[in-house]
Amino acid sequence: MRVAYVCADPGVPVFGTKGSSVHVQEIVRAWHRAGADVTVYCTRAGTDRPADLAGLPVVEIPPHRADRAGPVCGTGPASGEERERAIEEAAAALAEAVVRDGCDVIYERYSLFSAALAMAAGALRVPGVLEVNAPLIEEQQQYRQLFDRRLAEAVLHRNALAADTVAAVSEPVVRWVKQRVPEARTVLAPNGVNTERIRPRPRGRRHPRQLTVGFVGSLKPWHGVPALLTAVALANAEAGTDGRWTVKIIGDGPGRQDLERAAAGLGVEAEFTGAVPPDAVPGLLHKCDAAAAPYPQPVPDRDDYFSPLKVYEYLAAGMPIVATAVGQIPSILEDGRTGLLVAPGDPAAFAAALNRLAADAALRERLGTQARAAAVEHHSWDGVLALITESLAIRREVAWP
Template sequence: MTRVAYLCADPGVPVFGTKGSSVHVQEIVRAWRGTGADVTVYCARRGTDRPADLADLDVVEVPPNSAPAGAAREQAIENAALALVDEVLHRGCGLVYERYSLFSPALSVLAPVLDIPSVLEVNAPLIEEQQRYRQLVDVKKAETVLRRNAGTADVVACVSEPVVRWVRERLPAARTVLVPNGVNVHRITARQPGRRNPDHLTVAFVGTLKPWHGVPGLLHGVALANALTPDPACRWRVLVIGDGPGREDLERLAATLGVEAEFTGAVPPDAVSGLLDRADAAAAPYPAGVVGQDDYFSPLKVYEYMAAALPIIASAVGQIPSILEPGRTGILVPPGEPAAVAEALTRLAADPALRERLGSSARADAAQRFSWDGVLARITRSLPPVRRVVA
């Protein structure tokens, strides 16, 4: 039995939380446990929404010392990561798997000392993200930590081609492998066919309410679609599953546009499937150029919509065109164009058979192509033969 030390030293990622990053942590842990591995999670933030199937998961938490921001906060994160290293060294393990976090040198310390296989999972260009959306004081240290971890890791698992390029720009010799995200088709179950409400249609959005998710474009698209629909039963309402700093602005915008919108707030991952079952379609309305020239994300929400057997309207950016096949598993629209969203909504409203056909095909693809077990298998197969583990 492989003893896996899963490390996440990012205090912004609660292991048991409602964020997409929290879902990612939990699903990779489930995939490891599914191979028979004994997993211990070492983290900066445990969180409070522990799923029942992870009730027995061993979790070691070392939160950073309180520091409001700036250099002191960055040093506190590094110190907490090193304290987690001490915990791993004390308990021992046979493989170290670290979710890349700013200022955590854990993998580069542990793997050589223990002489064990190691995986660095990189989900985003965190250095640029931190500079753009928050604050990054010690850029040099952040770059150095990344290069050391990536240079030590037997595999650097990257969620998208832009992330692969971002790592290789800093360390051309890094042993990168492209591994997009996945979905748990047992957690997100297939929606039953048919309308959810005879009086209206519902389009769902799942995610954190931040600018780069494009919810304003969805609201504008719904308003345009509704304005062109003579049949009240074919008008759309919006179900927003998630929370974030943009919620109040979005609520005001929906009211201004006359769009009926329900905001659920943050919900535990186990509640998402039931909420999606109330929808007739789902949207991933990413705008153009919010994050940067390259859209680096691997959208968990799209995989979840597929598993829920929902027809999907999604912006043709980043990985989405490689995930959804237009006309078979979804409808692709140009990013940042509410009129195109409105056209897609109008098409779906008028064609119930299309809604069911798209949803059914999407569910089949989710099960066959995008399981988390498959994600982990691609990572472990990329370990050098002398480092390979059974998975």
């Protein structure tokens, strides 16, 4: 079976360090384990290709501006409208490449302005999956810039209607798709984790005089890292000398300098690793005693749509986890069994959970062991892909290897 994986979003390098890049790579690996030959068609290949994907065929067609030869992610005078149109044109070129090469299934990661799935699946008459990870239209408007919303809505409608299955990572994303394309054939397919790539941490404390809580992710406002730093400062103010916490921030982003200043102002010892390749994340987590997902209080009248990769990775690494009970997290973590859940917007409660872990080594080990077991049993990428292909088979009456 030949699978064409399409990602027309220039903000998602296939071989990169972002969570979205990890997602692309893991779905490709899951297809490989299912016996498929995969070719990736993208606008940005990236430079951090892992060894096990060294032979993965990649067709890269960067979007170019109408007024000059150059990728839209570069600098220059092109307008926002021109950049959006360039992405649409690059997606059409990717679809042409898929049709030229041929395939048995098209699997597209939803990108603004890309109707590649609709174009290629219609021409080849093969089944298609549209994977939707976020309400990108609203996300783009709120956090970046969206110039042609009508085009973005029209492209989503075309692609979702053409897909045999629209795989959404959370119930809020399912609802978002259905509100715009009521006829879309959706399936809920939350994120997963590679439990072979991420192995369980060694047992025991990492340092006799301090503990380290780790965070993995981009340093952007919606990840709540300032609240984590505040919670650690509060925990340390109450802890004994052997129960003090340090912080390891694994990732990078526009908020890094502010966070470094905040940590210094709070007197919190914090290590910022910067962006690291996905293969480096497990080893860095293994140097920590716990892991944190400190998402903030939800914005009124907006669903928390995320299916957090970091939490699945914490589970696979066998980490005792402290997380805020927002969005999909209560459906992933069982309070007191695979993690400790606290209310969002309450650093004191987060601090109390950290001090509870600091005082109870047996609790840390029990939570970590049960977290790992949950990852293996319930959250593999193979299981995620099986959900998607099962729905596709039902709708297309096709057999899968």
